Amino acid sequence: MLSEAYKATLPLQGTDVAARWDSLYTFLILLSAFFFVLVIGAMIVFAIKYREKPGIRTKYITGSHTLEAVWIVIPTILLMVIFGWGYSVYRDMVHAPTDAYEVRVIGKQWLWQFQYPNGKSTINELYVPANKPVKLIMTAQDVLHSMFIPNFRVKQDLVPGMYTSLWFEATVPGRHQIFCAEYCGTTHSGMLAQLIALDEKQWSDWERGKDVGKIPRADGRPDSVASGAGGAVGSVSGLAARGKGVFEAKGCAACHSVDGSPKVGPTLKGVYGHEVLLADGSKVTADDNYIRESIENPEAKKVKGFENMVMPPFKGLISEEDLNALIAYIQSLK
Numbered sequence: 001m002l003s004e005a006y007k008a009t010l011p012l013q014g015t016d017v018a019a020r021w022d023s024l025y026t027f028l029i030l031l032s033a034f035f036f037v038l039v040i041g042a043m044i045v046f047a048i049k050y051r052e053k054p055g056i057r058t059k060y061i062t063g064s065h066t067l068e069a070v071w072i073v074i075p076t077i078l079l080m081v082i083f084g085w086g087y088s089v090y091r092d093m094v095h096a097p098t099d100a101y102e103v104r105v106i107g108k109q110w111l112w113q114f115q116y117p118n119g120k121s122t123i124n125e126l127y128v129p130a131n132k133p134v135k136l137i138m139t140a141q142d143v144l145h146s147m148f149i150p151n152f153r154v155k156q157d158l159v160p161g162m163y164t165s166l167w168f169e170a171t172v173p174g175r176h177q178i179f180c181a182e183y184c185g186t187t188h189s190g191m192l193a194q195l196i197a198l199d200e201k202q203w204s205d206w207e208r209g210k211d212v213g214k215i216p217r218a219d220g221r222p223d224s225v226a227s228g229a230g231g232a233v234g235s236v237s238g239l240a241a242r243g244k245g246v247f248e249a250k251g252c253a254a255c256h257s258v259d260g261s262p263k264v265g266p267t268l269k270g271v272y273g274h275e276v277l278l279a280d281g282s283k284v285t286a287d288d289n290y291i292r293e294s295i296e297n298p299e300a301k302k303v304k305g306f307e308n309m310v311m312p313p314f315k316g317l318i319s320e321e322d323l324n325a326l327i328a329y330i331q332s333l334k
């Protein structure tokens with residue numbers, strides 16, 4: 001219904017609801033533009049036409065029932081159309097079908113954790129089947145967060161101590177960007193995730209634990225480079241390169257820099273193989289086991305100066321292969 005050129009200015013329409021939302025939004029913009037031109041145009045024309053002229057007195061106007069009826073009836077009809085249309089889109093947006101695939105979501109400073117019915121758990125990557133309704137049941141561990149998926153035109157707050165939900169049916173397979181849309185602290189802007197909508201075959205592969213590989217962006221655009229990785233990173237290859245991918249995908253980059261600059265957490269540059277001063281005054285060498293422990297159970301040995309840093313334990317959330325790659329990447333940060 002909307003022209004392709006106009007659609008290109010909007011985020012991808014990743015659901016049917018998104019397309020209906022866009023139509024309503026466009027209608028509101030055009031309606032506002034029409035009345036803006038009408039009112040401001042009339043104002044300018046009348047200001048010129050009826051300006052004060054010597055010798056001419058203004059007519060005494062008593063009113064017009066016809067005019068009054070027109071400016072009551074027409075706006076009423078327009079507002080009722082907007083209400084009805086808006087209600088219909090909103091209703092379908094908030095009422096999830098009862099057979100939706102359910103994923104539980106936890107928002108925490110500053111990452112997204114997803115729990116699936118089959119017991120799987122992922123961080124910052126939400127895997128869902130395309131062309132099937134999916135319902136997210138969400139809560140927050142610490143402060144308010146907000147799940148925002150621009151391609152689907154849906155947004156819902158995550159509130160500590162209660163559950164909120166959101167649903168969608170992705171019609172375009174591929175990766176869709178997820179943002180946190182509620183200011184939740186220092187690294188709010190780094191609280192990013194990817195929604196990965198899989199086609200039927202990929203989905204059954206993923207459910208059976210098979211690697212589905214790198215899924216391209218749904219809108220066909222190239223990946224932006226090293227988003228949020230905190231400065232230039234030397235070129236890495238092999239295992240370390242895979243580790244760099246894990247580092248970015250799991251949200252590590254939100255709190256740890258790799259160029260020596262301080263962030264919420266300690267920088268990882270030059271850590272590997274060197275002594276680390278802990279909060280209790282003791283020292284430990286950052287070898288493979290220390291790094292693994294700090295990823296899986298960050299509370300075990302807190303670094304001096306970062307006692308108050310809250311990092312979620314990644315135990316069971318990162319595969320052995322990814323852990324090895326991650327450590328190799330940290331090793332490469334000399």
Ligand code: CUA
Nearest residue numbers: 145180182184
């Ligand atoms: Cu979480 Cu902003």
